[in-house]
Amino acid sequence: MKTETKRWTHLGLGAALAGSTLLAACGQGSTPAPSETATPAPELETEAPEAAETSTPDMDDSAAMDVAPQESGEGEGGVAIEQAGTDPIVFTSALAITEAHIVAARDAFLAGETQAAAEMFAHPVSEVLFDVGPYLQERGVENFDDLLTNASIAVFDGADGDEITERTAEIIETLRAAEEKAPDNGMSDARVAAGVVADQIDRAAYMYTLIAETDEYEPYLDGYGFYKAAQAHYEKSKDMIAADYPDTAGAIESALGLLGDAYPSVLRPEELPANPAALTAAGSNIQLTLSE
Template sequence: MTRRMKLMTGLSTLAAVSALALTGCGGEGEGEGAEGEVDLSTTISGEAEGEGAGAEGESEGATASGDPATDDVAYLKLLGLVRGHLIAFYELYQSGSQDMARMHVKHPESELYMDIAPAFGPRGQTGFADELTALVSAAAAGGEVDSEYSDAVEALNAHMPAAGPAVMLLAVSEIIRVAADEFDIGVEDDGAISNAHEYQDAYGFLVASRDMVAGIETTDVNATDAISLAHEQIELALASFDGLTADMTEGRPSTLYGAAARIELAARGLM
């Protein structure tokens, strides 16, 4: 009961702070909206993490959590980002946008995989470079990729550590914060999608987050409440997307930042 009260109190505080901030800057729907949006990316953590702030994909691997070799939140975040790229790739490839899809399938020499690779040894794992290489090759050939995709996803999932709900949700909140950064880069103030790659990345990261939340097993009522909240927030964030090849969207990055902040609060309420 104490933890449930802690969770609900924290969420009420966030709602109150967000409402006051929105009141002070006119809310999301007034005027041009961009300058008046509340950036919830730093509401909880107290510092900007910087993902997505540079050129395309440059700082996706950056993490404020710690060393992925020993920090499960940092490790799960990187695995989730890789998974998100694979999701964006597969959905685009299956829809016929193969050239666009290939931009999302990452070779083991890519920066993101290189960020996570040093953690495999200390964790007694071998990595999934072979599976990624096979998927890249299959995609380059332009044929069927179902088998290679399934192998890559299975290998990635086998590297997921056994983590409790709080750790999983903290990692998810960080992944969604990266998604918010990518969405902010990819979508203009008027809703025009100016960088399809970043917009698609954001979608993939959210779907990966949803999958991670769905995989949490617990019988604790407080954790169940937090998981339900996370599902709700992720679905709200996914409503910002109108197809991976859309030209316009009514979504706003503040929706994704808000989801990340609320899920982080829920996770910390379990600690």
């Protein structure tokens, strides 16, 4: 079976909102790491980068899901797009990746990082939802791109923290409703939930390996979002995961503890407090418990 695997990389606002004169290509460059003091958004640019897309050799269904997120520059690669219509982990992981960006956007905005926030709100539209959208719609999920792009626009239209928080809550509620329409391939709810949490943890851990090599803000903010998405998905499913996969639940909790230390705030600390190798090992340990 030939499975196309999309490497989701960071585009910024330009590709997502190419028709908007206000937001055209706002996020094309790398955002510098913020300080604890909020800074105003810089002047917007005018050109947008292109999305990167690759294909993998033939592989079976399980191998397609196990393609490592390390394949992309942002920890968002390795999702077998064509399986979103049949594999509940792929389907729900795509929604979780979207949630990771939305939560990161909200928290960045509340911390004063307006450009990063606008960019993160719009990012999933151009990358995740553009590819997975047809599979969501096949399952009865209505297109919700406007919720994300309108939140991005609201950032630059002078929205306050309450409005952005409300918009974020509406988006997450929509994502939760979409999760209920995931395909059923016979996999248990606990196994799906564990797989989605493990995926987000792997992405957060991988982003931390990139953070040590750069002073840019985006890798940290992405990793923070993946950690928060993993945490949220585990909180709503931990009882059934613990009941069916107790070793996995223990490994997830251990990994989340390490990630909490690694990402103590939405703002990148001056000195990184965690060991990237330990985070990677913690994510691998989760996968080992699921394969036993």
